[in-house]
Amino acid sequence: MKVVKFGGSSLADAAQFQKVIKIVQADPDRRVVVTSAPGKRFAGDIKVTDLLIKYAKATLAHQANSYADDIFARYQEIGRGFDVDDAVLADIKAKLMALPTKSYQDDDYLMAAFKAHGERLNAELFAACLNQLGTKARFVDPSEAGIILEDNPNGSTVLPETYANLAKLHYPNDEKLIFPGFFGFTKKGAIVTFARGGSDITGSILARGLHASLYENFTDVDAIYAANPKVVDHPAPISKMTFREMRELSYAGFSVFNDEAIIPAIEGQVPINVKNTNHPDLPGTLIVPEKDMTTKHPVTGIAGSNRFAALYLHRYLLNKEVGFTLKILQILYKYGVSYEHMPSGIDDLTIIFDRNQLDDQTIDEMCKDIQDTVHPDDMEWIDDYAIIMVVGEGMRAKIGTIENIIDPLADHHIGVHMINQGASRISIMLGTRESDADNAVRYIYQNFFKSGVMTADTYQATAN
Numbered sequence: 001m002k003v004v005k006f007g008g009s010s011l012a013d014a015a016q017f018q019k020v021i022k023i024v025q026a027d028p029d030r031r032v033v034v035t036s037a038p039g040k041r042f043a044g045d046i047k048v049t050d051l052l053i054k055y056a057k058a059t060l061a062h063q064a065n066s067y068a069d070d071i072f073a074r075y076q077e078i079g080r081g082f083d084v085d086d087a088v089l090a091d092i093k094a095k096l097m098a099l100p101t102k103s104y105q106d107d108d109y110l111m112a113a114f115k116a117h118g119e120r121l122n123a124e125l126f127a128a129c130l131n132q133l134g135t136k137a138r139f140v141d142p143s144e145a146g147i148i149l150e151d152n153p154n155g156s157t158v159l160p161e162t163y164a165n166l167a168k169l170h171y172p173n174d175e176k177l178i179f180p181g182f183f184g185f186t187k188k189g190a191i192v193t194f195a196r197g198g199s200d201i202t203g204s205i206l207a208r209g210l211h212a213s214l215y216e217n218f219t220d221v222d223a224i225y226a227a228n229p230k231v232v233d234h235p236a237p238i239s240k241m242t243f244r245e246m247r248e249l250s251y252a253g254f255s256v257f258n259d260e261a262i263i264p265a266i267e268g269q270v271p272i273n274v275k276n277t278n279h280p281d282l283p284g285t286l287i288v289p290e291k292d293m294t295t296k297h298p299v300t301g302i303a304g305s306n307r308f309a310a311l312y313l314h315r316y317l318l319n320k321e322v323g324f325t326l327k328i329l330q331i332l333y334k335y336g337v338s339y340e341h342m343p344s345g346i347d348d349l350t351i352i353f354d355r356n357q358l359d360d361q362t363i364d365e366m367c368k369d370i371q372d373t374v375h376p377d378d379m380e381w382i383d384d385y386a387i388i389m390v391v392g393e394g395m396r397a398k399i400g401t402i403e404n405i406i407d408p409l410a411d412h413h414i415g416v417h418m419i420n421q422g423a424s425r426i427s428i429m430l431g432t433r434e435s436d437a438d439n440a441v442r443y444i445y446q447n448f449f450k451s452g453v454m455t456a457d458t459y460q461a462t463a464n
């Protein structure tokens with residue numbers, strides 16, 4: 001049995017729905033389908049999830065608005081394209097209109113419930129379209145399947161009982177089960193969502209919980225490429241990579257697959273196949289537990305992400321001082337802030353944060369507290385910090401990779417603030433200024449893939 005997930009770009013309108021339905025019908029093993037909310041139809045379009053966020057904010061601000069009509073228009077266009085029953089569309093409209101009238105634990109839970117309706121209504125509509133075309137399908141609510149998540153409304157994680165519940169779920173041979181992605185329920189029954197891009201996580205949880213033989217993840221690119229195609233022109237496609245490589249690359253900016261979504265697949269050892277809805281016959285990228293790696297090709301991919309900020313601290317004899325780091329960690333704990341990395345030198349420490357979890361007021365108060373508590377000689381908040389991650393299982397056995405990463409950056413006068421080739425032996429992490437990040441990815445890519453180090457063609461040939 002295969003679990004198959006379709007992203008927002010694959011379900012953006014009736015024409016895309018048509019392609020997805022053909023894919024689902026083409027393979028009887030595709031028995032469990034996960035849908036995202038309708039995504040962008042063209043550059044500059046707005047995803048339904050983003051419209052729902054605006055709708056929630058307007059509701060919280062008691063502002064009159066027409067977002068429910070705008071959102072409904074997206075579903076109506078799709079439903080009309082398949083002649084679905086008027087009652088199905090009327091039900092979608094009623095659910096959208098009713099959202100502001102329901103009661104919620106607090107504003108964050110309201111936001112989660114609004115957002116979740118993007119996938120919920122799309123899954124209901126998708127099931128209706130399949131049935132209309134004669135393919136038996138049933139919408140499955142996450143509460144019915146027992147997808148139980150932590151009490152964290154907009155960045156939740158799965159609880160272990162979900163897997164015990166999924167073990168009891170029956171999936172018949174003659175009926176497709178259609179699950180909405182992105183959300184689940186708390187033990188108290190409130191809707192909570194994963195972080196943005198979290199429909200990938202739902203697919204992965206179902207693949208693990210239902211012991212799928214494959215998790216197919218359909219999107220709008222032919223493969224996962226060795227660099228983001230929006231940064232590097234025609235990057236080399238990756239035909240096969242390991243779970244660990246994907247985890248590191250998605251963490252550092254390969255947004256094609258959510259970084260948390262890899263975890264359930266690893267736990268269940270379910271291979272993932274990322275494929276293109278618009279070219280379903282192409283093989284895409286296969287993500288597997290282990291792969292054969294020749295030492296000739298150290299790098300699989302290069303990712304860059306601007307979502308970071310850093311706090312740099314300098315104090316002489318830092319290495320001799322007992323409890324310096326502990327005091328800082330206690331301050332982070334007090335503000336409920338987690339850190340991503342903490343590279344250090346003899347007298348220096350840099351703490352790298354995910355900028356998305358911090359507001360300006362928290363940064364000010366936290367920095368003041370650190371200043372007053374540990375009295376550093378020098379302290380700097382770097383708001384425009386980027387992380388570049390160069391990843392490849394082949395790096396473990398290859399000496400000299402670091403030169404091929406650093407040299408092109410030095411040649412182009414790109415400052416590197418941090419290099420970390422620590423615990424993970426399959427990646428090297430660099431810190432740069434945000435404005436340098438895209439160029440850093442381009443120059444490193446060129447050095448490995450376009451010069452004598454490795455070409456896109458030889459890379460593909462060996463990866464196959």
Ligand SMILES: Nc1ncnc2c1ncn2[C@@H]1O[C@H](COP(=O)(O)OP(=O)(O)O)[C@@H](O)[C@H]1O
Binds near residue numbers: 228229
């Ligand atoms: N290394 C990469 N390879 C392929 N796509 C990438 C990569 N890095 C970033 N992307 C982006 O990820 C996008 C697909 O992810 P996403 O927009 O979340 O799709 P979906 O709507 O299917 O969920 C691609 O269109 C591409 O712009």
Ligand SMILES: N[C@@H](CC(=O)OP(=O)(O)O)C(=O)O
Binds near residue numbers: 036196
């Ligand atoms: N619709 C949600 C969840 C998601 O995973 O979407 P997509 O598959 O379009 O990335 C979002 O936009 O965050």
